[in-house]
Amino acid sequence: MAWFKRESKGIITTTEEKKEAPDGIWNKCPNCKKPLHYSEQVENQYVCHYCDYHLRIGSKEYFSVLFDNNEFTELFPNLTSGDPLNFVDTKKYTARLEESMEKTGLKDAIRAAHGKIDGQDLVVACMDFNFIGGSMGSVVGEKIARSIDYSIKNKIPFLMISKSGGARMMEAAFSLMQMAKTSAKLALLSLAKIPYISLLTDPTTGGVTASYAMLGDINIAEPGALIGFAGPRVIKETIKKDLPKGFQTAEFVQEHGFLDFIVDRREMKAKLAMFLKMMAN
Numbered sequence: 001m002a003w004f005k006r007e008s009k010g011i012i013t014t015t016e017e018k019k020e021a022p023d024g025i026w027n028k029c030p031n032c033k034k035p036l037h038y039s040e041q042v043e044n045q046y047v048c049h050y051c052d053y054h055l056r057i058g059s060k061e062y063f064s065v066l067f068d069n070n071e072f073t074e075l076f077p078n079l080t081s082g083d084p085l086n087f088v089d090t091k092k093y094t095a096r097l098e099e100s101m102e103k104t105g106l107k108d109a110i111r112a113a114h115g116k117i118d119g120q121d122l123v124v125a126c127m128d129f130n131f132i133g134g135s136m137g138s139v140v141g142e143k144i145a146r147s148i149d150y151s152i153k154n155k156i157p158f159l160m161i162s163k164s165g166g167a168r169m170m171e172a173a174f175s176l177m178q179m180a181k182t183s184a185k186l187a188l189l190s191l192a193k194i195p196y197i198s199l200l201t202d203p204t205t206g207g208v209t210a211s212y213a214m215l216g217d218i219n220i221a222e223p224g225a226l227i228g229f230a231g232p233r234v235i236k237e238t239i240k241k242d243l244p245k246g247f248q249t250a251e252f253v254q255e256h257g258f259l260d261f262i263v264d265r266r267e268m269k270a271k272l273a274m275f276l277k278m279m280a281n
C-alpha cells in the first residue's frame with residue numbers, strides 16, 4: 001500500500017509553476033551520481049561523502065578549505081592578459097578573455113594569496129580550471145613568479161595548487177616561456193632555502209606538469225587526480241601499445257616515483273601544516 005494516494009486525477013502543473021531547487025544548491029556527484037547538497041559539500045571540503053570522489057573546485061574553495069578562518073590577502077589581483085599575437089580562433093582572444101572574466105568573476109586562471117594555516121604563514125597560488133581550461137598564459141606565469149618573489153622577500157613557504165589543461169594556445173610561445181620563467185624563479189626560492197610544496201589536483205597536464213607542478217620539495221596530489229603530460233590517446237598512437245590500467249591517475253604516478261604523497265582533501269590542511277612545521281625546524 002502506498003503512503004500517499006493521489007485521489008484527484010489529471011493534476012497538471014505547468015513548467016512555470018513548478019518549484020525548482022535554485023541552481024547550484026544540489027549537485028550530482030560525477031562519480032556515484034548521488035545528489036549532494038551544497039551545505040554537505042562545504043562541510044566535507046567538496047568531497048563526496050558517499051564515494052570519496054574529490055569534486056573539482058577553484059581557488060575560492062581551496063582558500064576557504066586551507067586558510068585559517070578563510071582570512072587572506074589576495075596578491076596581485078589586477079593582472080590581466082594582453083593579446084600580443086592578435087590571436088583569433090573561433091573568436092578573438094580578447095573577446096574570449098572578456099567572456100571568461102564575466103562568466104567566472106576571475107581575472108585569469110590563477111589567484112594568489114598570503115594567509116595562515118594553523119597559524120603558520122603561507123603564500124598560495126591556486127589555478128582556476130573554469131577560466132579557459134586553467135590554461136597557463138602570461139598572467140599565470142607572472143603571478144607565480146611574483147608570488148615566489150614575495151615568498152623570498154618575506155621568507156614565507158610557497159604552495160602551488162595546479163589544475164590545468166596545459167599551455168594557453170592563444171599565447172603560443174609566450175605561454176611556453178612561462179615554464180622556463182617559473183622554473184627559474186623556483187630555483188631562486190630553493191637557493192633562498194624556502195620550502196615549496198606542489199599540490200597537483202584533477203587535472204594537471206601539459207606544460208604545467210612539465211614545469212612548476214613537478215618541482216616541489218614535496219609533491220602531493222589529491223586521490224584519483226588525472227596527472228600527465230600528453231593525453232592518453234596521443235601516447236597510445238605514438239607508442240602503438242595499449243596503456244596500463246589506471247594510467248595517469250595520481251595513484252599510478254605515485255607508484256612510479258613522481259609523487260611523494262596522495263592526501264585526501266579533508267586531511268590536506270592538517271598535513272600541509274605538519275609539513276610546514278617540519279620544514280621550519
Ligand SMILES: [Zn+2]
Binds near residue numbers: 030034050
Ligand atoms: Zn560520489
